[in-house]
Each structure stands twice: as structure tokens, then as C-alpha cells.
Amino acid sequence: MSFLSDPVGAILGSALDGISLRQRVIADNIANVDTPHYRASSVDFETNLRSAIGSGATSAGELTLAPTLAATDTPVGANDNNVDLRKETLAAVQSQFQYQMITRATSDRFDLIKTVAAS
Numbered sequence: 001m002s003f004l005s006d007p008v009g010a011i012l013g014s015a016l017d018g019i020s021l022r023q024r025v026i027a028d029n030i031a032n033v034d035t036p037h038y039r040a041s042s043v044d045f046e047t048n049l050r051s052a053i054g055s056g057a058t059s060a061g062e063l064t065l066a067p068t069l070a071a072t073d074t075p076v077g078a079n080d081n082n083v084d085l086r087k088e089t090l091a092a093v094q095s096q097f098q099y100q101m102i103t104r105a106t107s108d109r110f111d112l113i114k115t116v117a118a119s
Contacts, residue, residue, distance in 0.1 A: 014045065047068075
């Protein structure tokens with residue numbers, strides 16, 4: 001898709017991928033809140049995103065925006081599980097807002113492309 005072949009499109013696409021992965025990981029964490037010995041995970045894509053933007057990459061091929069998955073350092077509870085339901089719920093809400101912002105930016109970008117193409 002040509003929309004993703006430029007740096008802005010690649011960044012928007014990678015941000016959506018990162019947020020989607022984060023939402024899946026949060027859902028897994030919440031689903032395992034009572035699973036003994038379960039260790040919660042978190043997703044970071046913003047660090048690579050900032051680095052790619054700061055590098056001044058000029059083509060989508062130069063951007064490497066893979067999200068990273070890491071275990072959280074939340075303290076372990078009585079069942080040797082470290083899922084903090086309040087923390088995960090807040091992360092889910094924040095992730096939803098991020099997703100809405102990025103999909104809005106993507107939609108606005110498509111509208112701009114349509115406007116230019118119609119001219």
C-alpha cells in the first residue's frame with residue numbers, strides 16, 4: 001500500500017501495530033490476574049518510534065520500529081503473581097486513547113490524500 005511506503009505512513013502503521021500488541025498483552029495480563037506464578041508483560045514501541053523520528057530517516061525502508069516486549073517489575077503478590085489490576089486497567093484506557101488518536105491521524109491523512117488526488 002503506497003500509504004505506508006513513506007516515513008509518515010510507516011510511523012503511523014508501526015504505531016498502530018505497537019498499540020495493538022500492547023492491547024493484546026494487557027488483555028493477557030488481565031486474563032491471568034489470578035494465575036499463580038504468572039508474570040505480567042509490557043510493550044514499548046515509543047522508544048523506537050522516537051528514535052526513528054529523531055534519526056531523520058527519509059524512507060520507510062530506513063525505519064525499524066519493532067516493539068519490544070518485557071516482563072514488568074511490579075511486586076509479586078501472595079500467589080507469586082505480579083499482575084496489578086489497577087495498573088493494567090489504567091494502561092488499557094491509555095492504550096485505547098492512543099489508538100483513537102492514531103486512527104484519527106490515519107483517517108485525516110487518508111482524507112488529505114483523497115483531497116490531493118481529486119485536485
